[in-house]
Amino acid sequence: MKIYVQTDIEGVAGFCFQENRANPSCENLEHRHRMYRLLTNEVNAAVKAAFDAGAVEVVVNDNHGSGYNIFFEDLDPRCRIIHGRNCSGPHWLPLLDSSFDAMVMIGMHAMGGTPKAVIPHSKWDVNNGSFYLSEGSMAAAIAGDFGVPTVMMSGDDKISEEIGEKIPGIEKAVVKQALSPYQACSLIPARACAEIAEAVKRGLTRRNEIPPYKIQGPVTLNLLDSPSHAPPLTYQGEAVTADTINEAFMKFERAMQWTTFDLENMIEGYSFP
Numbered sequence: 001m002k003i004y005v006q007t008d009i010e011g012v013a014g015f016c017f018q019e020n021r022a023n024p025s026c027e028n029l030e031h032r033h034r035m036y037r038l039l040t041n042e043v044n045a046a047v048k049a050a051f052d053a054g055a056v057e058v059v060v061n062d063n064h065g066s067g068y069n070i071f072f073e074d075l076d077p078r079c080r081i082i083h084g085r086n087c088s089g090p091h092w093l094p095l096l097d098s099s100f101d102a103m104v105m106i107g108m109h110a111m112g113g114t115p116k117a118v119i120p121h122s123k124w125d126v127n128n129g130s131f132y133l134s135e136g137s138m139a140a141a142i143a144g145d146f147g148v149p150t151v152m153m154s155g156d157d158k159i160s161e162e163i164g165e166k167i168p169g170i171e172k173a174v175v176k177q178a179l180s181p182y183q184a185c186s187l188i189p190a191r192a193c194a195e196i197a198e199a200v201k202r203g204l205t206r207r208n209e210i211p212p213y214k215i216q217g218p219v220t221l222n223l224l225d226s227p228s229h230a231p232p233l234t235y236q237g238e239a240v241t242a243d244t245i246n247e248a249f250m251k252f253e254r255a256m257q258w259t260t261f262d263l264e265n266m267i268e269g270y271s272f273p
């Protein structure tokens with residue numbers, strides 16, 4: 001059994017402030033490292049549970065911001081991790097293909113504009129407003145195109161509700177109750193990790209009962225967001241149409257000016273963060 005672990009940081013238990021990478025103060029650095037520690041522990045709980053449930057290969061995708069958030073030296077050495085960027089823009093789900101048996105998502109956050117959700121951002125408009133996807137449900141839909149079921153997710157109660165509506169059989173670890181965009185009632189990290197481990201085991205055991213999340217093509221896609229992520233959200237590009245959501249996603253991302261894909265040679269370097 002081969003498992004893909006998609007990760008983000010905003011949905012981790014204890015996370016309730018937008019990361020400020022521009023602030024070099026000791027206090028901010030300490031805070032950010034603390035959040036990375038919480039993320040690392042939740043991801044590691046998922047990785048260990050996947051191996052306990054029979055996985056022979058686990059690939060973790062460090063997907064937030066810089067792509068370099070997880071203290072991977074502390075992860076279970078049986079897994080592998082994708083980190084860094086190719087090159088500067090949001091390049092999701094590298095290496096994901098139909099060879100994976102299931103996807104697990106840790107630290108998911110609600111879509112942009114969701115009231116009382118922790119740091120909600122990104123809202124994918126599908127087929128001119130017929131429905132919307134969060135980053136989490138978009139990842140599940142891309143995996144669905146490959147025939148890969150998304151069997152487990154963790155995050156706050158708002159993203160859990162959205163994904164639970166779209167993927168009714170998915171196993172969830174609701175690690176915090178969102179009270180505002182910047183306030184939450186969280187499980188204590190040890191408890192959050194225990195709940196994640198149990199949900200991963202249940203999800204992988206039930207993977208044949210949870211169908212891949214499929215969106216029928218052709219798909220028209222656009223992204224709603226704002227520089228601060230706060231409303232009003234506006235369209236971030238021109239709408240694109242393609243036969244599948246995977247193709248539409250890549251077509252949209254390629255048109256974004258900050259995105260460079262398939263980089264084989266250095267251009268002007270890439271610096272952290």
Ligand SMILES: [Zn+2]
Pocket residue numbers: 008009010063064065
């Ligand atoms: Zn993030």
